[in-house]
Amino acid sequence: MSTEEREDIPLHIPDAPFRPGDIPVFEEWTWTPQDLTKPDIECDADETYDHSRGLIRVLDDEGMASGEWDPKLTYSELLQGLKHMVRLRIFDDRMMKMQRTGKLSFYMQSLGEECIAIAQTMALNEQDWIFPTYRQPGAQFVRGRSMVSMICHCIGNVEDNVKGRQMPVHYTYKEGRYISVSSPVGTQFSQAVGVAMASKYKKLDEVTITWIGEGASAEGDYHYGLNFASVFKAPVILNVVNNHWAISTHYNVASGSANFASRGLAYGIPCFRVDGNDFLALYSVTKWARERANSGLGATHIEILTYRAGAHSSSDDPSRYRPSNEHEFWPGGDPIERLKQHLIKNYEWSEDRHLELEKDIDEEVIVAYKEAIKYGDLANGPYPSSDTIFTEVYEKVPWHLQEQWDEMKKWSVD
Amino acid sequence: MVQSVNSALSNMLEKDENIILFGEDIGYFGGVFRTSDGLQKKFGKHRVFDSPLSEGGIAATAFGMGINGLRPVVEIQFADYIFPAYDQIVNEIAKVRHRSGGEFWCPVTFRTPAGGGIRGGHHHSQSPESQFTHTPGLKVVYCSTPYNSKGLLISAIESNDPVIFFEPKRCYRGPFYGDPHNVPTWKNHPESEVPESHYKIPLGQARVAMEGNDCTVIAWGTMVHVAEQAIKDSGLSCDLIDLQTLIPWDKETIINSVKKTGRCVIVHEAPKTSGFGSELAASIQERCFYSLESPIIRVAGWDTPFPHTTEWDYMPSPPRIAAAIKKTQEE
Numbered sequence: 209m210s211t212e213e214r215e216d217i218p219l220h221i222p223d224a225p226f227r228p229g230d231i232p233v234f235e236e237w238t239w240t241p242q243d244l245t246k247p248d249i250e251c252d253a254d255e256t257y258d259h260s261r262g263l264i265r266v267l268d269d270e271g272m273a274s275g276e277w278d279p280k281l282t283y284s285e286l287l288q289g290l291k292h293m294v295r296l297r298i299f300d301d302r303m304m305k306m307q308r309t310g311k312l313s314f315y316m317q318s319l320g321e322e323c324i325a326i327a328q329t330m331a332l333n334e335q336d337w338i339f340p341t342y343r344q345p346g347a348q349f350v351r352g353r354s355m356v357s358m359i360c361h362c363i364g365n366v367e368d369n370v371k372g373r374q375m376p377v378h379y380t381y382k383e384g385r386y387i388s389v390s391s392p393v394g395t396q397f398s399q400a401v402g403v404a405m406a407s408k409y410k411k412l413d414e415v416t417i418t419w420i421g422e423g424a425s426a427e428g429d430y431h432y433g434l435n436f437a438s439v440f441k442a443p444v445i446l447n448v449v450n451n452h453w454a455i456s457t458h459y460n461v462a463s464g465s466a467n468f469a470s471r472g473l474a475y476g477i478p479c480f481r482v483d484g485n486d487f488l489a490l491y492s493v494t495k496w497a498r499e500r501a502n503s504g505l506g507a508t509h510i511e512i513l514t515y516r517a518g519a520h521s522s523s524d525d526p527s528r529y530r531p532s533n534e535h536e537f538w539p540g541g542d543p544i545e546r547l548k549q550h551l552i553k554n555y556e557w558s559e560d561r562h563l564e565l566e567k568d569i570d571e572e573v574i575v576a577y578k579e580a581i582k583y584g585d586l587a588n589g590p591y592p593s594s595d596t597i598f599t600e601v602y603e604k605v606p607w608h609l610q611e612q613w614d615e616m617k618k619w620s621v622d
Numbered sequence: 623m624v625q626s627v628n629s630a631l632s633n634m635l636e637k638d639e640n641i642i643l644f645g646e647d648i649g650y651f652g653g654v655f656r657t658s659d660g661l662q663k664k665f666g667k668h669r670v671f672d673s674p675l676s677e678g679g680i681a682a683t684a685f686g687m688g689i690n691g692l693r694p695v696v697e698i699q700f701a702d703y704i705f706p707a708y709d710q711i712v713n714e715i716a717k718v719r720h721r722s723g724g725e726f727w728c729p730v731t732f733r734t735p736a737g738g739g740i741r742g743g744h745h746h747s748q749s750p751e752s753q754f755t756h757t758p759g760l761k762v763v764y765c766s767t768p769y770n771s772k773g774l775l776i777s778a779i780e781s782n783d784p785v786i787f788f789e790p791k792r793c794y795r796g797p798f799y800g801d802p803h804n805v806p807t808w809k810n811h812p813e814s815e816v817p818e819s820h821y822k823i824p825l826g827q828a829r830v831a832m833e834g835n836d837c838t839v840i841a842w843g844t845m846v847h848v849a850e851q852a853i854k855d856s857g858l859s860c861d862l863i864d865l866q867t868l869i870p871w872d873k874e875t876i877i878n879s880v881k882k883t884g885r886c887v888i889v890h891e892a893p894k895t896s897g898f899g900s901e902l903a904a905s906i907q908e909r910c911f912y913s914l915e916s917p918i919i920r921v922a923g924w925d926t927p928f929p930h931t932t933e934w935d936y937m938p939s940p941p942r943i944a945a946a947i948k949k950t951q952e953e
Contacts (some may be wrong), residue, residue, distance in 0.1 A: 574823065
């Protein structure tokens with residue numbers, strides 16, 4: 209058996225729309241806060257078709273809030289959100305500088321995506337579980353983790369709560385129900401569904417939130433998660449952060465469709481696509497999803513549309529694969545700038561007060577940094593004892609590992 | 623070594639239009655370690671392209687392409703990330719020739735950076751070769767220098783069997799002698815001269831990197847260089863065997879050497895238990911028992927996850943290896 213050749217049916221190979229040297233042109237945003245209604249939490253998945261195809265917004269381009277999705281937060285709640293976002297940005301900036309001096313091996317910033325974990329975690333209850341990727345560290349600020357503790361982890365010193373075992377940014381924060389971040393992308397997504405199933409099994413009033421990048425949504429874990437959540441009506445909030453880039457891979461390569469939100473519809477899960485740089489919209493959609501989950505109606509699937517303004521990590525150089533100023537063309541703007549404008553236009557906020565806030569937080573970060581490096585850093589030590597290589601591998605150390613542990617002590621360089 | 627891997631890929635893309643390259647970030651960007659830099663531009667995006675971020679998908683589609691007459695060379699960005707592809711590799715790709723009565727086979731090469739020494743923590747440092755040497759149907763290769771990376775990779779790609787090809791990422795830009803504060807480049811290393819043209823190092827053939835009579839030291843990947851340092855530090859004269867191919871391993875070279883020296887140390891980064899060193903030690907004692915003057919010693923990573931800040935206490939170091947070599951002389 210042989211097949212004839214035909215020249216007219218080549219394999220389709222997708223590519224990014226813009227590469228270095230190109231002038232990026234994003235499609236103009238025609239979406240407004242008035243576009244989409246807020247469905248009843250008991251709605252059928254199909255009733256969210258328009259919500260998965262359009263874009264849920266509350267803040268318009270001028271920084272004014274309107275529409276059914278406006279969560280009507282108080283000034284102090286909004287200010288709290290703004291402070292956390294500014295805190296994360298300045299924190300990231302300091303960590304990137306420390307990375308360049310070797311005080312930590314590696315870093316990943318949340319630039320342009322600060323809004324996501326912060327708004328969404330604020331919309332949850334404190335008993336709710338958080339299954340993040342490496343780009344949702346901001347949730348820890350909302351849950352009250354000290355900056356010193358976060359820095360100690362990143363610089364791998366003796367006060368690192370995970371004992372120098374993980375790369376920086378792979379936080380674990382049990383008190384905040386923030387699960388240990390793992391480098392293999394996507395694994396947390398389906399695990400979160402299991403946590404939510406256990407919550408229901410134990411009849412506990414808690415939901416789980418998880419995120420995955422649009423790139424990692426090509427992994428099996430994403431699809432397992434959707435399916436289990438659908439089958440067992442798990443109380444889970446399933447977010448796909450579409451920030452356009454998975455290292456150098458544009459979302460065109462992650463999926464043959466530019467819309468990630470609506471994938472959940474086939475699983476019978478309500479789907480929303482939301483403006484990822486709009487604090488109010490994110491808060492509101494998450495609140496809705498929590499209420500639905502907590503009413504026994506199961507999962508919600510959310511595509512968070514944003515743009516990764518920074519490099520993938522400190523090891524990455526995005527100017528090799530995308531126009532270096534591409535993020536400036538992103539119609540969604542900057543999440544901090546947008547909430548700031550909203551506060552200035554509607555409340556007692558001003559550019560001066562914002563500058564004051566930045567100054568205060570800069571000081572807070574420097575104080576935390578100085579405190580943290582007292583306990584050592586990756587460039588200079590001291591490190592966690594090399595005994596930590598052997599502890600907590602098992603609940604109790606088996607004989608073969610004990611032998612190796614004893615052997616290691618003869619050679620330890622620490 | 624980045625350039626030599628790139629050169630092997632380039633030679634093969636030129637030679638055979640059924641060869642295609644795909645994997646995460648390998649197309650336009652040229653890979654996170656730059657091993658496919660410039661290849662998309664040179665050969666076109668239908669030959670060298672980015673895949674979705676899905677190791678299971680990469681392996682499964684490579685299976686299908688292999689069955690349909692292509693010769694895919696795929697990259698798994700870090701060996702630690704190969705496990706979503708494990709089912710496809712172990713249950714499908716490795717077994718299809720046998721299970722189909724020889725009617726189908728799948729000549730795919732999986733290239734993957736492996737090993738530690740780059741502060742990569744649990745998930746950017748592992749060396750999972752023995753997870754694959756335990757799978758019938760796969761060939762397993764572990765290069766160590768610019769010269770052998772190219773010659774072995776070309777053989778791997780030309781092999782009609784599936785090959786898992788490990789590249790020690792610590793050595794991409796230079797050999798590593800166990801001192802993180804003093805890492806040279808490949809310049810002036812005898813194995814850094816790499817011909818531009820196509821050449822092969824046969825699979826199944828080890829490289830004798832040093833010659834001596836006191837002990838046989840077997841290593842692969844980064845550990846070849848660390849062991850070289852250890853031998854120098856020990857003051858003894860040893861055969862240093864760079865295994866290069868783990869499956870099938872070079873029986874003649876190893877047996878001849880152990881019969882000559884009567885002593886043997888095996889070094890690998892991967893955890894000791896069920897590491898490939900165990901297989902070698904067992905086989906050597908089966909074949910050379912009456913030549914052995916002392917027990918075979920394995921110097922390996924500990925049976926723990928790979929640490930981040932304390933990685934120099936995890937990886938076998940020149941002093942640990944040198945002590946093992948000396949210990950073989952005591953009996």
